[in-house]
Amino acid sequence: MDIAQESLALHRKWKGKLAITPTVPVAARQDLSLAYTPGVAQPCLEIQRDPAQSYELTLRHNLCAVITDGSAVLGLGDIGPEAGMPVMEGKCVLFKAFGGVDAIPLCVKTKDVDEFVNTVYLLSGSFGGVNLEDIAAPRCFEIEKRLKERCDIPIFHDDQHGTAIVVAAAVRNALKVTGKRIEDIRAVFSGAGAAGTAIFKLLWSMGLRHATLCDIHGVVHPGRPDLEADPYLNELAQMTRPVVRGGLKEAMVGADLFVGVSAPSLVTEEMVKTMAGDPILFAMANPTPEIMPDAAKAAGAAVVGTGRSDFPNQINNLLAFPGVFRGAFDVRAREINEEMKLAAAEALAGLVTPEELSPAHIIPDPLDPKVVPTVARAVAQAARRTGAARL
Numbered sequence: 001m002d003i004a005q006e007s008l009a010l011h012r013k014w015k016g017k018l019a020i021t022p023t024v025p026v027a028a029r030q031d032l033s034l035a036y037t038p039g040v041a042q043p044c045l046e047i048q049r050d051p052a053q054s055y056e057l058t059l060r061h062n063l064c065a066v067i068t069d070g071s072a073v074l075g076l077g078d079i080g081p082e083a084g085m086p087v088m089e090g091k092c093v094l095f096k097a098f099g100g101v102d103a104i105p106l107c108v109k110t111k112d113v114d115e116f117v118n119t120v121y122l123l124s125g126s127f128g129g130v131n132l133e134d135i136a137a138p139r140c141f142e143i144e145k146r147l148k149e150r151c152d153i154p155i156f157h158d159d160q161h162g163t164a165i166v167v168a169a170a171v172r173n174a175l176k177v178t179g180k181r182i183e184d185i186r187a188v189f190s191g192a193g194a195a196g197t198a199i200f201k202l203l204w205s206m207g208l209r210h211a212t213l214c215d216i217h218g219v220v221h222p223g224r225p226d227l228e229a230d231p232y233l234n235e236l237a238q239m240t241r242p243v244v245r246g247g248l249k250e251a252m253v254g255a256d257l258f259v260g261v262s263a264p265s266l267v268t269e270e271m272v273k274t275m276a277g278d279p280i281l282f283a284m285a286n287p288t289p290e291i292m293p294d295a296a297k298a299a300g301a302a303v304v305g306t307g308r309s310d311f312p313n314q315i316n317n318l319l320a321f322p323g324v325f326r327g328a329f330d331v332r333a334r335e336i337n338e339e340m341k342l343a344a345a346e347a348l349a350g351l352v353t354p355e356e357l358s359p360a361h362i363i364p365d366p367l368d369p370k371v372v373p374t375v376a377r378a379v380a381q382a383a384r385r386t387g388a389a390r391l
Contacts (some may be wrong), residue, residue: 323375
C-alpha cells in the first residue's frame with residue numbers, strides 16, 4: 001500500500017484528526033454550578049465590563065482559527081472548502097503537537113473577498129489569532145490586508161509568511177556557506193504568487209536589492225501590459241525594475257540565488273550553468289521541484305534546498321508557524337509584523353551552529369525540539385520591542 005492509500009484508509013478509521021476534550025470536571029452538581037450556571041454568569045459580566053478579560057477567563061488566549069476557502073489546497077488547486085478540511089485538521093494537529101496552540105479548522109464557503117473578510121472579522125472575538133491557509137492569489141493578499149486593518153489579533157497567511165521565514169533563514173546560512181552578502185547578490189524568483197511575493201518582500205527587508213521575478217508570462221517588469229490590472233504584481237515590478245526581459249532562462253543568467261515556488265522541471269542543468277559562481281538554488285515546487293537536487297549539484301550548485309523530506313535542506317513551514325504563533329500568543333500580540341518575521345528567520349538560522357553549517361545543513365530539522373521555543377522567544381521579544389505586545 002502506498003502512502004496515499006494508507007493515509008486514505010487511516011482517515012476513514014480516524015474520522016477526523018481532532019476532538020473537543022473538557023479541561024474541567026462535570027461529575028457533580030457543584031462542578032456544574034461552577035463551570036456552567038449559575039456561576040458562569042460572573043466571568044460573563046467581567047468580560048462585558050472589559051472584553052480583554054476574555055483572554056484571562058476563556059480559552060481565547062491560546063486559540064487559533066485555521067481558515068480556508070479551499071481555493072489553493074496543497075498542489076491540488078481549487079478543490080473547495082469541504083475538500084480542504086483534511087488539510088486544515090492536519091494543520092491544527094501540528095499547531096497543538098509542536099506549539100501547544102489549540103486550533104480550530106474553519107472552511108468558508110465563499111470566494112467573495114467581502115464575504116470572507118466579514119465572516120472572519122465577525123468570528124475574530126473568539127480567537128487569539130487567525131492562520132489563513134490555502135487561499136489563492138491575488139485574493140489572499142487583499143483578504144490578509146483588510147483583515148489586518150479590521151482585527152486586533154494576529155492575522156497570518158502561512159503560505160506566504162511561514163514559507164518566507166524559512167526561506168529567509170535558509171538564505172542567511174547559504175550565504176554564509178558561499179561567502180556572499182545579500183546586498184550584493186542577484187536573485188531570481190520563479191513564481192510571483194502568494195509564497196513568491198512574501199519571500200521576495202522578506203528578503204528585501206533583509207537587504208536584497210537586485211532581484212528579478214518571473215511568473216507564467218515571463219519577467220515581471222514595469223510596463224508589461226497585463227500588470228496594469230494587477231496592483232500586486234505591479235508593485236513588485238516597481239520595486240525590482242529589472243533590466244532583463246524574456247523568461248526564466250534569461251533571468252537566471254548571472255544570478256547568485258534561485259527561489260522556485262512554481263512548477264516542476266522548469267530549470268535545466270544548462271540554466272544553472274549560466275548562473276554566477278557557487279549558486280544557491282531553492283527549488284520548492286512539490287512534489288517535483290523545478291530541478292532535482294542531484295541535477296542542480298551536477299551543474300555546479302553550491303547549496304540546494306527543496307520542499308521534500310527525502311533530500312537535505314528541506315524548506316518546511318513547520319519550522320515557522322508553531323513557534324511564531326506560540327511567541328505571539330505568549331505576549332498577546334496585536335499582529336505579526338515584519339520585525340517579528342525577521343526575528344523568527346534569524347532565530348531559525350542561528351540554530352545551525354558554525355560547526356554544523358555545511359552545504360547539506362543550512363536549516364534545522366523540523367523535528368528538532370529546540371525550534372519552537374527558540375522561534376517563540378525571538379518572536380515575543382520582537383513583539384515587545386516593536387510595541388505589538390500587550391503583555
